[in-house]
Amino acid sequence: MYYKERYYSWLDSELVDDKAKEELRNLEDEKEIEDRFYKDLEFGTGGLRGVIGMGTNRMNIYTVGKATQGLGEYLLNKYNQEVSVAIAYDSRIMSKEFAEAAACNLCANNIKVYLFEDLRPTPMLSYTVRHLKCKAGIVITASHNPKQYNGYKVYGEDGGQVTDKSAKEILSYIKNILDFSEIKTMNIEEAKESGLLNIIGEEIDKAYIEKVKDLTIRKDLVNNRAEDLKIIYTPIHGTGNMPIRRVLKELGYKNLSIVKEQEQPDGTFPTADYPNPEEPKVFNIALDMAKEIQPDIIFGTDPDCDRIGIVVKDSSGEYRVLTGNQTGALLTHYILSSLKELNQLPESGVVVKTIVTSEIAADISREYGVELIDVLTGFKYIGEKIKEFEEDNRKYLFGFEESYGYLAGDFVRDKDAVIAATLICEMTLYYKNKGMSLYEALMGLYEKYGFYKEKLFSLELKGKEGQEKIEKALEFLRHSMSHTIGGVKIVKKADYKLSIEKDLVDIKESKIDLPKSNVLKFTLEDNSWFVIRPSGTEPKMKIYLSVIGENLENAENKMKSFEQDVKNIIDKACNC
Known part of the structure; x- marks a missing residue:
């Protein structure tokens, strides 16, 4: 019942506002309370993404504040010289509020912030980080997710999203923040008056x-x-x-x-x-x-x-x-x-x-x-x-x-x-x-x-049970996969978690020189293939398919057959 303790700690905290507490008190579904508090909203290689709402497993000013405090401490420890961060946001619900909350938090940590005057595309933030020689960037967005979602993407000084090593280091700082009292902030007017908050717009747009x-x-x-x-x-x-x-x-x-x-x-x-x-x-x-x-x-x-x-x-x-x-x-x-x-x-x-x-x-x-x-x-x-x-x-x-x-x-x-x-x-x-x-x-x-045809289908598996089912399915496929699909031989298996590609014809292995990731790719004798991986941003398992046909109709027919064969395998893996 650890999630219940977290739930009540939010209700008892003097640092959680009354409106947030009211939202939490109105929750009647025990499963909903569990889903909101059974874990922290995960900070992956791209940052945070989740449903907007109160709770440790939701996007709100508290989870944004915690992530930003951790990011700020990471930057201050990594760089000796003056640190600056660019921030952009999109048109989503709460995007502006989350962007301003992050800006105020960073300014309270004596970090210079360049905040866009209004919404801007994510790629413009990437450009701005490099253009202004910032040490990091933040975009408040959930990309193409449904309206109930928002997110928080972190960029490094090269203008790219932080990748695995940097994300793990930032996460270690975030995990060290155990109480809301450790999250520094100031109001936006104070941030402007301090000279740390700089509003940007047309000059960046033009460049x-x-x-x-x-x-x-x-x-x-x-x-x-x-x-x-x-x-x-x-x-x-x-x-x-x-x-x-x-x-x-x-x-x-x-x-x-x-x-x-x-x-x-x-x-x-x-x-x-x-x-x-x-x-x-x-x-x-x-x-x-x-x-x-x-x-x-x-x-x-x-x-x-x-x-x-x-x-x-x-x-x-x-x-x-x-x-x-x-x-x-x-x-x-x-x-x-x-x-x-x-x-x-x-x-x-x-x-x-x-x-x-x-x-x-x-x-x-x-x-x-x-x-x-x-x-x-x-x-x-x-x-x-x-x-x-x-x-x-x-x-x-x-x-x-x-x-x-x-x-x-x-x-x-x-x-x-x-x-x-x-x-x-x-x-x-x-x-x-x-x-x-x-x-x-x-x-x-x-x-x-050649007439290439590709397809993606997803299985939505929500909550704690869904995550466990995804893990079990991948392990089944990793160790118990058959040697053929629809009568066609599997000739290669690439396991990106183990960093090994197995050639099943010549019976040899080679190293995959990529970061480890819980992803499997199976290639067949006719050059069709499928990949299975957990989504990094949604409670889903994603399956990618590819076939090559002699013409459009042939490719379409091959895909229909291949998709059904793969779905049967995934269904077996999910119910093993």
């Missing part, structure tokens, strides 16, 4: 937008033909509206229509229960507009504008939401082929993707003589590679993950939907100028490299 514009590859094409492109864009009630409209306008894309019903920032996401551009439903209003406008491209960005989804018209005239893998493949090919055509493709160029992302990127990179590197799931690992490349004189060209995250350039160290939007518009304009749609370009890639 960032100029950097994004510089990433244009075919500058003459964009300068001369940008106004030919018809675009519909939806910010899905998030932070992308200002920067994306601004950069496209300055590049000359005049024919841009905004989905008015989704234009204004709103943390309740009234038109989208799940504000995720991976979800086709978020484009319903845009698709109604498309009947009249007939755009060349439709795209939408998630609340913190680090992910982007695009919609294109297929050969039958139907609009399709492309997958993250499809958009990533198109961008990889466009960037590499354009650089080669313009004699700008460096010999030491590198493309980076995650282990759950389509292998078509490897085929494309190989054709252009470009190295491709796989990293663990999470864009933080792509950002980490950019830093490595600076030290060994390799040139980062492009990175992407299947979950709609893309990045070109090295001035941002996280996925960036503002950058992606400008490159997607340029790419669409290029193919339009050749008399092709983006869908036709995608079909051309499939004809050349």
Whole structure:
């Protein structure tokens, strides 16, 4: 009953406000009380993310305060010189309040803070950390999660999300804070008067937008033909509206229509229960507009504008939401082929993707003589590679993950939907100028490299029991997996927790040179594969699938069969 002790300690604390206590007293479901207090909200490699509410396992000013106090103490102990932190926030419920609470906490610890005047995209925070030479950054966001969630992402001085080693060190400081009395704070007016709190805005915006514009590859094409492109864009009630409209306008894309019903920032996401551009439903209003406008491209960005989804018209005239893998493949090919055509493709160029992302990127990179590197799931690992490349004189060209995250350039160290939007518009304009749609370009890639099809499904397993079931399922698959799936041999098993890849044909093992993670990947004889891992941000187990077909129909049929076979295996693992 340890959770009950924690519950009553909050009710008895003089440092917990009356409104918070009232929320807790009104809880009638014992399971709800347990879920709120059975553990601390986990500080993972990206920071915190959880449902907004009172309790140790929720996002609130107390859990934010504890995390920030720990972060502040870590920074003060790590750096001898003056420490500064940049803070940004999105349109979610309580984002501004959490951002200001974090700023006031850091100022009370004598740390200089640069706080944005209003909401900004996550990638702009990444840029700002480097631009202002800060030692860390914080973004208050839960990315594309439903409205009841919020989060707290921490960035290092390189502008990338903190990775495993730094996160563990920060967590050790957070765990040492045992009482709310150890959390320092001051009010926001005191913070401003102290000179420690600095409000930032237009100067950063301008510098960032100029950097994004510089990433244009075919500058003459964009300068001369940008106004030919018809675009519909939806910010899905998030932070992308200002920067994306601004950069496209300055590049000359005049024919841009905004989905008015989704234009204004709103943390309740009234038109989208799940504000995720991976979800086709978020484009319903845009698709109604498309009947009249007939755009060349439709795209939408998630609340913190680090992910982007695009919609294109297929050969039958139907609009399709492309997958993250499809958009990533198109961008990889466009960037590499354009650089080669313009004699700008460096010999030491590198493309980076995650282990759950389509292998078509490897085929494309190989054709252009470009190295491709796989990293663990999470864009933080792509950002980490950019830093490595600076030290060994390799040139980062492009990175992407299947979950709609893309990045070109090295001035941002996280996925960036503002950058992606400008490159997607340029790419669409290029193919339009050749008399092709983006869908036709995608079909051309499939004809050349094979008809790749990928899919993701998730199992939601909430609470303590759910976490235990996920752990048991992974252990079953790790040690008791069959040798075939649907009659096809498994030829490789990669265990990222044990850092071992087993070749089951030649019976040999090799070391996986990546951080340890509780992830398994099984590759079959026909080059299909599946990956299973626990979500780092939600109470879910995620399963990624990939097959290669001879044509679209064949790939679709193979995926249906493969998905059912894998689901049967996962069901057995969950009930072992």
